[in-house]
Amino acid sequence: PYSTKEPVFRCLETQYKHIWRSSEYPFDGTVEEALKNALVRCENTNKKLLIIEDGGYAVPMLHSKYEDKVSLCFGAVEQTTHGIWRDEEVEDLKIPIIDVARSKIKCELESPLIGKAIVMNIDLLLSKIGISLTNKKILLIGFGNVGSKIAEWLRRFGGRVWVYDTQDDKLNTARQERFEIIKNIHEGVKDKQIIIGATGKKSFGFNELTAITNDVYFINATSKLMEMDYEELNALAAQSENISGVGRKYKLHTGYTIYLLANGFPVNFFDPESQSVPDLEIQFIPTLLFNAAIYLLEKRIGENGISSIPEDIQKDLRDTYQKFRS
Numbered sequence: 001p002y003s004t005k006e007p008v009f010r011c012l013e014t015q016y017k018h019i020w021r022s023s024e025y026p027f028d029g030t031v032e033e034a035l036k037n038a039l040v041r042c043e044n045t046n047k048k049l050l051i052i053e054d055g056g057y058a059v060p061m062l063h064s065k066y067e068d069k070v071s072l073c074f075g076a077v078e079q080t081t082h083g084i085w086r087d088e089e090v091e092d093l094k095i096p097i098i099d100v101a102r103s104k105i106k107c108e109l110e111s112p113l114i115g116k117a118i119v120m121n122i123d124l125l126l127s128k129i130g131i132s133l134t135n136k137k138i139l140l141i142g143f144g145n146v147g148s149k150i151a152e153w154l155r156r157f158g159g160r161v162w163v164y165d166t167q168d169d170k171l172n173t174a175r176q177e178r179f180e181i182i183k184n185i186h187e188g189v190k191d192k193q194i195i196i197g198a199t200g201k202k203s204f205g206f207n208e209l210t211a212i213t214n215d216v217y218f219i220n221a222t223s224k225l226m227e228m229d230y231e232e233l234n235a236l237a238a239q240s241e242n243i244s245g246v247g248r249k250y251k252l253h254t255g256y257t258i259y260l261l262a263n264g265f266p267v268n269f270f271d272p273e274s275q276s277v278p279d280l281e282i283q284f285i286p287t288l289l290f291n292a293a294i295y296l297l298e299k300r301i302g303e304n305g306i307s308s309i310p311e312d313i314q315k316d317l318r319d320t321y322q323k324f325r326s
């Protein structure tokens with residue numbers, strides 16, 4: 001979404017020479033062009049490349065397409081969980097990577113704000129078609145950092161929440177927090193009115209779609225076009241139509257209708273009227289990223305592979321942030 005924010009782009013464009021922009025996902029072609037150009041400049045200037053990423057694009061590409069130039073890269077800092085998962089898929093990481101995504105400070109301070117932003121955006125989109133969250137039967141798939149906070153906010157909005165997660169410890173936590181839990185997703189989808197995917201994976205496909213016994217609103221609460229298996233949804237759809245500013249409606253061969261809010265994109269990045277987490281609230285994230293980059297540059301990490309951001313850096317930042325907030 002950042003590349004679609006016009007003021008951000010204009011500001012960067014006036015201050016820096018080398019800016020690549022792609023507003024359409026997937027944008028691997030743009031990342032490849034930027035990476036290639038950066039590596040050529042490193043070679044020509046005898047400098048090294050430092051990658052600060054949001055989504056795990058450049059690191060896997062560096063390893064798959066520019067293996068012979070990996071030594072030109074100092075290392076990388078990654079800020080999203082999805083990006084870390086993509087980096088973990090690289091068999092033999094040849095650079096150090098700092099994982100900001102799963103840092104304690106980010107989970108503690110950012111996840112509640114994300115949970116709130118997601119639920120507010122769901123409420124905004126549903127209100128456009130006259131639907132309210134109050135008393136709705138909601139299935140939440142995934143009770144991780146983001147999902148658990150979504151659950152809290154759904155409850156505040158009056159929703160009745162059932163939680164499904166593939167990990168038993170997550171289900172136990174959900175139960176302790178007084179949410180209903182579901183052990184079998186195919187049973188769990190029955191009679192639900194709203195289904196939210198918060199796993200960061202493909203969590204909903206043919207088997208789940210055919211188990212629906214109501215018309216439902218489906219929401220992706222994570223990244224890109226995650227959660228729904230679109231091939232299977234399209235194969236099961238007898239017809240579909242756009243609902244302007246809300247999403248897409250699919251009439252399934254089973255006779256039920258599924259409304260894909262935000263066309264399947266993360267709901268907090270869809271509506272131009274809404275915003276995700278207010279920028280001012282998450283100023284600590286860029287600070288955290290740059291602190292991690294400095295840590296990397298000072299060569300305090302010796303090994304290749306993924307490491308967490310040291311606790312002392314997080315503590316300093318937490319103290320400063322809390323002082324600033326009060």
Ligand SMILES: NC(=O)c1ccc[n+]([C@@H]2O[C@H](COP(=O)([O-])OP(=O)(O)OC[C@H]3O[C@@H](n4cnc5c(N)ncnc54)[C@H](O)[C@@H]3O)[C@@H](O)[C@H]2O)c1
Binds near residue numbers: 080081165222223
């Ligand atoms: N939209 C946003 O603003 C935003 C913000 C932060 C993170 N994210 C994205 O959200 C995703 C999740 O992040 P997180 O930090 O909550 O991750 P997490 O690992 O803490 O949580 C994911 C949960 O989903 C569960 N899970 C995985 N596959 C499942 C399946 N098939 N069925 C049921 N449960 C399943 C896991 O057991 C885990 O509990 C990532 O892709 C991340 O990049 C989006």
